[in-house]
Amino acid sequence: MRTFGRHARLTATAVVCGTTLALATLAAPAQAGTGAGSGASTGTTGRSAERAALAPGDGWGSAGTGTTGGRAADAGHVFTVTTWAEFRAALAKAAGAPSIIRVKGTLDALSDEQGTPRTCADYAAPGYSFAQYLADYDPAVWGYENPVSGEQEDLRAASAKQQAAQIMAYVPANTTVVGVGRDARILGGSLQVRNVDNVIVRNLTFEDAYDCFPQWDPTDGDVGEWNSEYDNLVVYGTTHVWVDHNTFTDGRRPDSAQPRYFGRLYQQHDGLLDLVRGADLVTVSWNVFADHDKTMLIGNSDSAAADDRGKLKATLHHNQFRNVKERAPRVRFGQVDTYNNHYVAERPENFGYSFGIGIESQLVAEKNAFTLGAGVRPATILKKWKDAPVTTADNYVNGRPVDLLAVHNAEIPEETLRPDAGWTPTLRTAVDPPRAVPRVVDAGAGAGKLR
Structure with a gap:
């Protein structure tokens, strides 16, 4: 196993993305976990979370x-x-060979090579002044x-270009990125899974x-x-992706704490998880999405039919969406199966749809709570952006069955939606009754729950 850490016994030097990074190697084998997941269905095969x-x-x-991600990784491709x-550096070393990258503790994307935090000011171009920006572009x-x-x-x-070069990390094909233990965290970073195949992100x-x-x-x-x-x-133009048992949150910097300029919220967050530009064959399971506005896009443009038509097939199950304002998900083009989510x-002021x-x-929404x-x-659970059919069945609201489509159409007739998405999902493992979903999902979803 290759270990990149401060206490490794041997060090080497590698150049990644034009930056020289200190790497370390250690010959001990990777520590394996003892189980796969929590809840009614773990959705895993193999002996440990990382395999x-x-x-x-x-x-x-x-x-x-x-x-399968990096399940077949040899000892030289476990970091x-x-x-x-x-x-x-580990992502660059992986280079598409089956690889496992184990994240230990907090990775602060706005930090130097030693992990010392930096600030936004460190990435500002000479001469940039936010005060001057506000003065120049004041609507008055x-x-x-x-x-x-x-x-x-x-x-x-x-x-912005300098910040992007710092905080974006590109995940290659045949890779598993997995947190170690209960407190693995990526702070301020943006993982890009672009135009590859076979990636797993967990814990x-x-x-x-x-x-x-x-x-x-x-x-x-x-x-x-x-x-x-x-x-x-x-997930951009990528096939075969599994996003499982993660927690996505604004955390230390909620929108509610942000200032307003020109009378509008100074929005510093975009999405939590987006599937775009021909992404396909994705399972999103047992995650927590919390305290955010624009949560999940599946398809990012009405004009992207050439990339997206016939693709963007995704399954969302046993996820918790807690106090997110919208897009859970917002769907274009794709056949999307959403079941057993809470x-x-x-x-009401923090909820749109x-x-x-x-x-x-072609969204199917069944057995959600x-x-x-x-x-x-x-009635606002559904939101019509363009005319398209939707299947809703056996969904519960506050412990009682509610026909989401009928309620929406009755109360918001100007946004009448058509029934029947035109397909029947078959790729489901254990399906819980919707009345049990809050208990099952709240107990099992999110990072730190893998055994």
């Missing part, structure tokens, strides 16, 4: 050749990392008719992938918006 493969029949990720620099000065341009916008874009807390340099767009809506980049995890929305019905989408606080209307 697990997605079980046959467990969602779209199991179709075709299935998803343990304790800093962000070591993590990116700039107006709302034209996108921002000029020196400060150019410097903001240059700053990690993804926290606060925030944009240091959001862009003001005065033309976004009637009164403008701040728009940010960086999802915690992006949706918790405590306050759960299921977004987009262009050519919703725990809604006072004032949160079941």
